[in-house]
Amino acid sequence: GNSVTQMEGPVTLSEEAFLTINCTYTATGYPSLFWYVQYPGEGLQLLLKATKADDKGSNKGFEATYRKETTSFHLEKGSVQVSDSAVYFCALSDPGANSKLTFGKGITLSVRP
Amino acid sequence: DAGITQSPRYKITETGRQVTLMCHQTWSHSYMFWYRQDLGHGLRLIYYSAAADITDKGEVPDGYVVSRSKTENFPLTLESATRSQTSVYFCASSADRVTNEKLFFGSGTQLSVL
Numbered sequence: 001g002n003s004v005t006q007m008e009g010p011v012t013l014s015e016e017a018f019l020t021i022n023c024t025y026t027a028t029g030y031p032s033l034f035w036y037v038q039y040p041g042e043g044l045q046l047l048l049k050a051t052k053a054d055d056k057g058s059n060k061g062f063e064a065t066y067r068k069e070t071t072s073f074h075l076e077k078g079s080v081q082v083s084d085s086a087v088y089f090c091a092l093s094d095p096g097a098n099s100k101l102t103f104g105k106g107i108t109l110s111v112r113p
Numbered sequence: 114d115a116g117i118t119q120s121p122r123y124k125i126t127e128t129g130r131q132v133t134l135m136c137h138q139t140w141s142h143s144y145m146f147w148y149r150q151d152l153g154h155g156l157r158l159i160y161y162s163a164a165a166d167i168t169d170k171g172e173v174p175d176g177y178v179v180s181r182s183k184t185e186n187f188p189l190t191l192e193s194a195t196r197s198q199t200s201v202y203f204c205a206s207s208a209d210r211v212t213n214e215k216l217f218f219g220s221g222t223q224l225s226v227l
Contacts, residue, residue, distance in 0.1 A: 036216075041220070042220055042221075043117075043203055043205075043218030043219050043220050043221055044156075044203070044205075044216070044218045045218070046215050046216070049215075089155060089156065100146075100158060100161065100171070101158075101216060103148075103155045103156040103157075104155055105153065105154060105155035106150075106155045106156070
């Protein structure tokens with residue numbers, strides 16, 4: 001079946017540090033890949049997505065590249081801000097599985113001033 | 114404001130009681146979903162609905178019941194609450210099957226079962 005594996009957290013960084021959050025996936029078909037973000041006290045919001053191999057999704061300074069050869073979709077940001085403190089979820093949507101989303105466990109990012 | 118709203122925001126109940134969590138969306142989206150969020154498990158799909166009167170089980174449906182008599186509403190009922198159902202519940206909606214990867218989430222209901 002489909003699954004998404006995220007690196008263990010939480011992650012604590014200083015402002016302006018470089019961020020990488022690892023995500024790997026297992027899927028039977030050709031999935032679309034997503035990063036969702038959950039700010040404190042809120043529901044999840046789509047951060048970025050990529051629908052095919054070698055696509056790069058980007059938004060708000062975050063980037064992730066769909067790597068089919070390594071089945072990965074790592075999230076990166078060059079300089080984090082305190083306002084980036086949130087929980088980040090990697091997810092996939094497999095058209096062969098009714099396009100329902102499968103989420104990773106999420107990772108908490110805390111950015112200190 | 115248009116959007117997806119959940120109620121109540123917080124709920125405390127006792128083991129064995131019936132509890133209903135409400136979800137309402139104003140976009141007329143076809144698809145609606147219920148997830149629960151637990152530490153160490155992330156988000157797990159409980160039930161989803163492709164349209165009014167069409168519902169299907171997700172990953173963890175046991176102990177839950179849903180209905181979708183109107184497109185805009187998708188209530189989730191815990192028929193006899195158990196402590197293991199203490200969780201944060203999120204409702205979400207999406208426009209259609211092909212592009213339904215973009216889910217719009219409500220703010221969640223934090224449920225405690227004592």
